[in-house]
Amino acid sequence: xxxxxxxxxxxxxxxxxxxxxxxxxxxxxxxxxxxxxxxICHSDLHQVRDEWKHAMPTIYPCVPGHEIVGRVTKVxxxxxxxxxGDLVAVGCLVDSDHDCPQCKAxxxxxxxxxxxxxxxxxxxxTAPVTYGxxxxxxxxxxxxxxxxxxxxxxxGVAPLLCAGITTYSxxxxxxxxxxKKVGVVGLGGLGxxxxxxxxxxxxxxxxxxxxxxxxxxxxxxxxxxxxxxxxADEMAxxxxxxxxxxxxxxAQHDINAYINLLxxxxxxxxxxxxxxxxxxxxxxxxxxxxxxxxxxxGGIAETQxxxxxxGKHNITADVEVIPIQKVNEAYERLLKSDVKYRFCxxxxxxKAK
Ligand code: NAP
Ligand code: ZN
Numbered sequence: 001x002x003x004x005x006x007x008x009x010x011x012x013x014x015x016x017x018x019x020x021x022x023x024x025x026x027x028x029x030x031x032x033x034x035x036x037x038x039x040i041c042h043s044d045l046h047q048v049r050d051e052w053k054h055a056m057p058t059i060y061p062c063v064p065g066h067e068i069v070g071r072v073t074k075v076x077x078x079x080x081x082x083x084x085g086d087l088v089a090v091g092c093l094v095d096s097d098h099d100c101p102q103c104k105a106x107x108x109x110x111x112x113x114x115x116x117x118x119x120x121x122x123x124x125x126t127a128p129v130t131y132g133x134x135x136x137x138x139x140x141x142x143x144x145x146x147x148x149x150x151x152x153x154x155x156g157v158a159p160l161l162c163a164g165i166t167t168y169s170x171x172x173x174x175x176x177x178x179x180k181k182v183g184v185v186g187l188g189g190l191g192x193x194x195x196x197x198x199x200x201x202x203x204x205x206x207x208x209x210x211x212x213x214x215x216x217x218x219x220x221x222x223x224x225x226x227x228x229x230x231x232a233d234e235m236a237x238x239x240x241x242x243x244x245x246x247x248x249x250x251a252q253h254d255i256n257a258y259i260n261l262l263x264x265x266x267x268x269x270x271x272x273x274x275x276x277x278x279x280x281x282x283x284x285x286x287x288x289x290x291x292x293x294x295x296x297x298g299g300i301a302e303t304q305x306x307x308x309x310x311g312k313h314n315i316t317a318d319v320e321v322i323p324i325q326k327v328n329e330a331y332e333r334l335l336k337s338d339v340k341y342r343f344c345x346x347x348x349x350x351k352a353k
Contacts, residue, residue, distance in 0.1 A: 062118065182243065210230055250274060
């Protein structure tokens with residue numbers, strides 16, 4: 001066991017502050033890495049503030065962070081995939097049982113015995129729960145450590161590990177591509193990656209935003225059209241027309257306004273995870289045989305496929321790099337939708353006093 005520097009929250013209303021946490025020494029198939037960058041996901045904020053207490057209550061101290069890139073510093077004797085010096089990445093998953101039908105289908109995100117990167121019981125008993133990437137180092141089983149394409153900017157790669165795979169996976173699952181009209185709702189961290197992927201897959205992409213100031217950016221990121229969602233006339237023009245809509249909103253909103261924009265057999269998938277339940281008017285689903293579903297992150301093989309796709313097509317997240325000392329300020333800005341389009345922590349700042 002060794003000590004790692006980190007930022008943690010002591011309770012739901014406490015700011016994140018400097019802390020020291022235990023990490024296990026790398027044994028067996030473990031990879032130890034120095035963390036260079038970690039993205040800030042809105043899930044970190046939900047979890048730190050215990051907004052998901054009904055589904056995943058937070059255990060404190062909580063060290064969030066599941067968009068991790070870094071360099072391998074040491075490996076256990078059983079490691080074959082990575083070696084010291086390699087650029088690697090870790091997302092939302094650090095373990096699963098490798099044995100269930102879900103794992104065998106490369107869908108570890110549905111494994112009943114999965115371990116999430118933070119706030120999950122620590123199988124290794126190094127600490128009561130797993131601690132995430134707001135830290136200078138982490139130790140992870142090599143099966144959950146991804147290869148990073150060498151041509152990409154590292155700060156822009158970090159958000160791919162959650163925002164990237166969480167949008168890539170449902171767009172692939174629902175067959176988004178040429179000839180499809182696709183909506184992306186909420187231009188934050190997830191939404192802006194959804195736009196980049198939907199465009200790269202060849203779809204006609206429409207962004208829905210509440211922020212008029214993001215219109216130009218939406219077009220630059222790849223949207224063909226932008227709709228200000230608070231303008232009922234603009235919304236009405238798109239009624240019954242979408243094959244697929246990806247909803248990446250972090251807060252309460254009227255989901256029925258988007259269901260009504262789906263064409264026959266269209267699907268709306270939620271990746272946004274607001275604190276409180278959303279109310280669905282079933283008539284919107286019945287007429288048009290539309291469907292409403294959800295999607296969590298993605299499996300490890302698909303995450304590697306997504307990273308390789310990004311390497312090939314030169315896709316990264318648009319990031320605002322911050323020192324870790326600004327993390328609380330970044331959380332407040334997330335709540336105001338003031339993010340362009342992902343905050344990413346430069347972990348070198350953790351070394352500063
Ligand atoms: P984010 O960067 O804060 O973006 C959220 C965006 O939603 C905002 O930028 C804003 O976009 C829009 N929005 C915020 N409040 C709104 C409101 N009251 N009404 C309408 N629109 C609003 O968040 P993120 O990191 O992308 O995460 C988005 C959600 O996905 C979070 O709930 C997060 O926990 C969840 N998530 C789920 C998964 C999964 O596996 N399913 C994975 C990661 C994250 P505009 O300014 O364009 O309106
Ligand atoms: Zn996330």
